[in-house]
Amino acid sequence: MALRHYTLDFSLSAAVDPATAVPDLLSIFHEQEMTETVHDTDGHGYLATLVGKNGRLVILRVHTHGLVTIDLQCYEQDNISQLDNLLNALEKKLKALLNGNITRIKRLPALIRGAKVDRYWPTADGRLIEYDIDRVVYEADSAYQNIKILHSQQFGNILVLNGDVNLAESDLAYTQAIMGSGNVSYAGKEVLILGGGDGGILAEVVKQKPKMITMVEIDQKVIDGCKVHMRKTCGNILDNLKGDCYQILVEDCVPVLKKYVEKGKMFDYVINDLTAIPISTEPEEDTMWEFLRLILDLSIKVLHPSGKYFTQGNSVNLTEALTLYEEQLGKLSCPVDFSKEVVCVPSYLELWVFYTIWKK
């Protein structure tokens, strides 16, 4: 039983005396059989909390600097149209009372709190985003991560790993970008995919008839979920771990890469689909940067001199993280050059940076 949380805010060009607005608003709440407690705010404006039937709660604040905020909480099985009417009445009354003093009226879609299906998945750059998610189609905890596949009306199924939106069935743009945006041909080539458990890259590269693709994905449970629920992304490619021109190794890629380095094995293209780049240098992210450097160094070692390494970066807005990453690229044992591209991946709801890296 979720909580619906409505907000209705009036921004004003000048502060308003609570005495002019409060009594009329309270009378609207009294009609709803709500009773108020007025709090002492120590000079920070008028604040009343009103409790009503069925768990309804209202917070009414007339701030000292030209802002009136109203919060209304109710349970989801409450009479929603009655509450819409209440909000309409409040909005109408405030419009009349504050006439000429209003710079903005903001009534946001209700925040749904504690719902069975969670619709709020913030962007990488930390913005509040509500998705059109209506059901959970797969959930598993593996040894490595929490795996969810959620259904979105517009994006199809979305793979969410540890709370991060990874890829939706609508996101061919992601796969095309991390494959080099159509600027390279995979025909007859040796290709290494790191991660990629949703099967999207594998399914697209296979179409170009490469010589051999090796995909190294650590998490069988990601493959298990995606091969059933992300078929618009992976087709039938995950149904078998081996095909005419591909093999999937369900292993940690680090020892695999080390073995390839040792054996002198080389690839024309390495596609790193493991994770977005860390977003800070905070201590808790240190191990992520180390991991990133390790993968990068090993990958460049197995890259053919004329080969290309492709990877995702992060949100275009996280300029500091992107700069940190580019600094890392300047510090590799083998000198590299890079280019980057900004791409719109439909389900991300933010623009995303992709890198192409090659040996100098």
Added chain:
Amino acid sequence: MALRHYTLDFSLSAAVDPATAVPDLLSIFHEQEMTETVHDTDGHGYLATLVGKNGRLVILRVHTHGLVTIDLQCYEQDNISQLDNLLNALEKKLKALLNGNITRIKRLPALIRGAKVDRYWPTADGRLIEYDIDRVVYEADSAYQNIKILHSQQFGNILVLNGDVNLAESDLAYTQAIMGSGNVSYAGKEVLILGGGDGGILAEVVKQKPKMITMVEIDQKVIDGCKVHMRKTCGNILDNLKGDCYQILVEDCVPVLKKYVEKGKMFDYVINDLTAIPISTEPEEDTMWEFLRLILDLSIKVLHPSGKYFTQGNSVNLTEALTLYEEQLGKLSCPVDFSKEVVCVPSYLELWVFYTIWKK
């Protein structure tokens, strides 16, 4: 001075007795010199409001059905890292207290209420969306609408008409879609654009060397704003109302269309960029449907028998609105066929439907 509104919610697998969680939480608030009022909820769980220094307010609810919700409101100039620490302490304490009973912990990015620059522009399908908007670059009220041009870090400037996100500088995908997604050539053709005040369509069609483009935009103030602040979209095309192969009529398109019908003037392509289709048949939208039918009927009348009419629909999620529109297409005086396409327009943060319509 905006209000920052934090939420921290714990979903539980079983209801929890407030007595087990509340005292420890209150002690955290007491350390912050907050004092509580406990409210009678008539059997709807535990509810306390806590008022602190500097206008801080906390709502603590232990609901009867396995949900704990915490709201924290503070002013934007408050000590944010101190408040982050408070939320961290609450989260840690609740994790320990409710250990084994937690199904989800949700701590959303703070909602910023009453800010100078508003970042919340819900999608057409009614979802709560926070944009990365950092400043208002243009605002005007014309005789027809409120016009805002807002700066987004990732999308560039965004044109917002009456609160609806219209087009951002990142949105070439919109312009390409409403021009027929590259499936038609405008070279040597007669083209009519209805609306289009941002200049995006005009700027792109001109590149294809049509015979003549006539654009009919009612609102000079849209043109005034866009020609300065949307130059990545319109280039210099709006600097003059007339060019080698185009003219801009700053007029209501209805009498213009009627005049064209009367004179028997025909166009190879008509691009209707006026507005998204109405989303319901509620009485207040009746006039919008009438307007839409009128424009559609007149447009088809001025369309060459082998011509195409292009228009935007609405969010792919508004299936009812799209169906209503398609029903209208079946009722025109001149029978038409149509196709539709779903397109990702970067700044919309929802997939959008575009229509191509032609005479049977």
